Amino acid sequence: MILEALEREGVEFIFGYPGGANLPIYQHLPEHPKLKHILVRHEQGAAHMADGYARACGKPGVVFATSGPGALNLVTGLATAYMDSVPMIAITGQVASTQVGRDAFQETDVIGATSSVTKHSYLVTNIDQLPRVIHEAFHIATTGRPGPVLIDICKDVQQASAERINTERLDIPGYQLNGHVNLDRAREAARAVANAERPVILAGHGVILSHAEAELREFAEKAGAPVGTTLLGIGAFPVNHPLSLHMTGFMGTGWNLKAVQNADVLMMVGMRIDDRVTARLADFAPKVKTFIHIDIDGSEMGKNVRPHIELVADAKNALEAMTPHIGELHEGRGQWFSQIDAWREEHPLKYTHSNGHLQPQDVLIDMYRRCRSEAIVVADVGQNQIWAALWWNYDRPGLFLNSGGSGTMGFALPAAIGAKIGRPDADVWCVAGEGGFVMTAQELSVAVEHQLDIKIVLLNNFSLGMVRQFQDDFYGGVRSQSELTHMPDFVKLADAYGMPAVRVDTFEEIGPALDAAERTKGPFLIDFRIDPEANVYPIVPLGKGLNDFWEAPDK
């Protein structure tokens, strides 16, 4: 019954792992050849694969896990998806309903353990609830602000049968969607941007989730307003566009931060305005007279910054409603653009490349030269993530995937596997540091088993680079537990899994290694042994405002 319901919801792939409390589901899986099951090596891998799948192709990712440890291993993956509003359905086995509460074997209160990292969750103790619950779960996961929904199904319910009941009609009184755009406020917001002397638009993940990139571009061009994106908003606005400010936030570009800090009207669309965007909140965008906040989730209004004009709406609908009301633009716009151009020249992205070491930016620049806008880059967390965000000109959504809100190390490899399964037509590059990579490296088996054409770019700096950089700069220079001195030989590790791999130590070897990766069908790993002292710049020192960003030292 569960599997039939999943077929009805259009599910193609399930990322999962069997165990005692979900064996009844697995028993019937072979009867459903339309449901392709990817057997992972750890449940966290399943959650990240489903997440990467959903981010890449837009359909909800589906995960199976058993009770107790199986379900608990999903928690990090659920939290990652929840923070980044990724649609996911997790179906976990639970002990029989008669056993619940008796500390049965592998019993855990999974609803209790996951409530804070799911959009919604259900404990199903009765077969009659099941069709409605599954249909509701997909609806809730994929609509409004998307997110993971967990369905914990007691083992006896999995074994029960019931008549198929009509699930077409949904009646969820506590779940209302914000479809309506307040037109007066939309007009007011559009006029505020048009009348601004120094407007800035910041775009977040919500723009991508609502497929509003065309509407954003039209609005920005007509309103003559430069656009920056958050880390998760990368791709919502083309980096090569003349109005682009590239990435914002405490590791954003210098010209972006200058623009935000000098803006008089700041419109933020589809974003949470979190601490990584604002840095020190009291110093955030101090010259702004009008904050405009557009988000589908009303609870975001005033959570961090109290907007003067708020629009609780889907980004696409809101921008569509706003564009016709732009009207005349403020006459000072030309001067604002010249000022931003000056900042762009004054604070370019730069890096050191004269110390004899291999630099991560050299690797990424060569990769970008080859891939342009044709590849999906899935980054891990840390320095590799920020380098991959900044040194690549993403020009549309869905090309840069990463764990932004949760910052989950170990995300990249399984998410890249999921992305490749969701978008088999696209080249998928997994960019990771060696620290995060070994956290989920067991999923190499899955890439090899399915001969998935993913290219793994390890930026191996023999340390937890971001931690090391923070320790150097903000924690008294004490490199406490951040140097990874005993790590595997990654070429041999890949070989052990049956995957070709090469090691790269010099600039000259980058091209041939990437050539080999591109020529190889199936997975390929390159261990780039980069400068162990390479840092992320710009960076705003912890506790400081956006004005205080540090740039790469001139060497």
Added chain:
Amino acid sequence: MTFLHNEPPHPPAVAARPEPTSPQGGEVNRPQERVRVLSVLVEDGSNTLSKVSGLIRRRGFHVLSISVGPSHQPGRSRITLQIDHGHAEADQVRKQLERLVEVIQIEDVTGEDVHSRELVVAKVSASEVKGLVERGAKVLDTGPDGTTVEFAGEGKDVCDFINELIRHGVLDVARSGPVVMRRTA
């Protein structure tokens, strides 16, 4: 939770809604009158209460009182909450609770024109409880060990009543959180 005899931060039953004091424009939410009173209609399910209380905890709010009971609609319960919203904006309590699928309807009645009633049942050693009856208490039973009384009223009256109990040799007190209802007129 706030326990017995602590002065509860009861809402003024009849008071003008306070002017919004949150700063406009990019400023951090400042401490203000931090107690919100909410009347929440929820789906009656085994997960509902833990989801509501879990959300309150993880958003940094604090439950000062909670009353739960069935509503007049089958399958739906009414929760009355007094919440300290901590460093968040006052409106965040309502907005965050609204996100729960189990929450069907929510009203922030802080400072609104509402009836707010709390129930207290107390045991005192005295057999003569004239002072309590004069305050509106009802005697539930009297025995050789003392008297059991009940009293219902607004939070402040309940506090005054409890202070009065002390003079009658209070033995035990059980007290509900407030339930609220908008005034008819």
